[in-house]
Amino acid sequence: MAGKTIRMAGILLAAAALTAQNSGSGDADRAAMMRQLGITALVPGPSGDEQAPNHANYEEASANPYPALPDVLMAENGRRIATADAWWKVRRPEIVEAFSREIYGRVPKGLPAVEWRVVAEETQTIGFFRPVRVRQLVGHVPSPEAAAPAVDIRMTVVTPAGATQPVPLLIMFGRDVPPAPTQPDRAEAARIDAAMKALLLRQDPSLATVFARHPFFAFQAEQPLRFTPPGPGDPPREEQLIAAGWGYALLDPTSVQPDNADALRQGIIGLANRGRARAPDDWGALRAWAWGASRGFDWLAADPTIDARRIGIEGVSRYGKAALLAAAFDDRFAMVLVGSSGKGGATLLRRNFGEGVANLATGQHYWMAGNFLKYNAKSGKDALNPGDLPVDSHQLIALVAPRLAFISYGVPEAGDAKWLDQRGSLMAAVAAGRVWRLLGARDLGLGDDWRGVQLPPVNSGLLDGELAWRQHDGGHTDQPNMKRFLSWANAKIGWVPPTR
Template identity: 30%
Template structure:
């Protein structure tokens, strides 16, 4: 037994270290989220649904509160440039699609940042709807079979997720925490684009603020969640050069921290036709006033660079915070949004995410869009709902079941992009008649 332990000591130490590190991101699925909502407090501040629907000033004022309190400024006017798309492979997945990539630069001057946007297009007649994903892993790990460009500008040669560490991460957080689920999207006729978030702004409390301050635009972001959200917007700009992409059927998708940024992008960039925010947690879809799971206070102290510095004085007074996340979801309307959750992902607090969605549902319904049913947290998933909330078993991860759900939701909303256009036009009419 002693010899067995000694031989495997390096692996056992690695597993222990990984477990300790990962525990700051997730509770590793050791508990179940409560399904009881009737005994929980209603989200606060209360939403005035008709005011948000009928007044552009009300909406703008609420967005400003989020900027001033939580996320920092949207970097409006930040320059975005991109290079010509180059074909990486014209025969991916045995003829199902074509893989391209293009450099996208955000900012100007010495501090500008460049990331490579990799785009998989289905074979056939376009234009195609597209989902843009922001990833935890580099392009080398997301597209390990193809010679895409790595963060340092060289051609990828294998995956960063090879070996024991990659296998353990995949085991803990699902195979699609790194890999791009190209097969499902190509089969559905949806183009898939992705980029590595830290290539835009590093996920570092030391480096992140320095990089954001040097981007060189008229307004720099002060929180990386907002900066990563602007990355989605920059990717949309670049995709306008692709005639194979339907500009009226653009969606964004993110998991965990990038789910937070996907929600933010959907509020500040109204070109986005649908949002998938999977297990976005605090500063995403979960209520800041909740005391379950990670909590906003711990998150903001562990990752202070994610949010604007202005949030720090509020962390000991969360019940007095001027905004909460049900209001962010309300600001998304009429953009369809899917909020994915795991029953064992207590860390991201599915219970308060559901209560936030229920509160925001009133705004969708006021815009004549289907909101959440009254069946509670175990409701059947409805892909066509304007605000859709979904709970599966399991923990904080991205697995095949998740991807199938994302695809069903996007097909329901992007296959007829005119529906969202009509909803936006109806809202504009309401605002015009009310003012």
């Protein structure tokens, strides 16, 4: 009964999210882009509610209407890519160009430099009283003119206190909250309380009787020490990273670009366009978030306490898409952990299973380049469909090769909905594996039959190569895979966690 309840909750959440996505937000921007492209109508996306008449397909027999994938090792001139040199000089640039032009958009040239500064710093504790150095940063991007406001990127960097050597670090997309801000001690709390009461008494002397009736009331009191012993299950990801001797940075993607279709003239996209509407090959939010991660990398790589050769990027769901983009387009990232990313991330776009190109085009078009709408055109000049895409997600994954890429999913029973198409991501990873092998690294070890590959048992994982895939038994999170990721990455980068 509990499993059915979880499944139904997942279905309802997916349906609610889709309803919100299609509620009219960003209609004006999408309509303007359609006019630029000569598109008169878009194909509506299927529903995430399996009970709806237009529900998404979940039958494998109908899942592959476009059974051929663009060959990751075939150049546009028809020549086979057989050497690492040809990959770097010919094929990889072709794939980057196609993704930039048609799917995610181009990063504009001439963007102002990001001016990073540390706005707060202190020593805190995390997990089982592990001391950490916490720095909160703002990366200021000045606006060239008043049509679009300046951008302030928020990032919090947490590293083990007292580390004796530069540490690996994982940038994680999310709110830039510190782990445990220190609190005033008893003397400091008493001073704050006395000052607050004195100020109020000057404004209202009658409050003296109130304070007298409540002698233990305090506006600021010393916080009692509370310790919660570890419970069942995995600790939070941040605690696992610090326990392994890593650092982490929490980068707020919405401070780079709001996650809102009506905000394309704000954030870094609005700043770059000086408040004007986008052109068809201008970047969308996913590429902007990935750009923000690269600017965070710039600062981290210059910090002597962080090992610039061992900085990775992580994200879940829409931020999993952005994390994959960041690693694909910026080869300074040594590794990427891609959590539950679905379509537009690690899952094949050509798959008719769960979420589809139509959902991205009609719901989250602002994540993508305007040109992406062409591949969901119902009518208009040059109407195309997903089978016409010049690239697909296996090629996006391949752009990370031969570096470390760990693709993570949960199970539908726990909330990682079928909508995400877990098998479609495994198919993409298998199809990408040829590039890892060409470059002298190891792939998943499943051969090249991406069409016939089946999901391995949950919690078993494919972790021998530099390309890894694992489905855990949790929900829409990569937390249950973090310890597997750390063990796998430590072995690949030669990092030995410190002993306490």
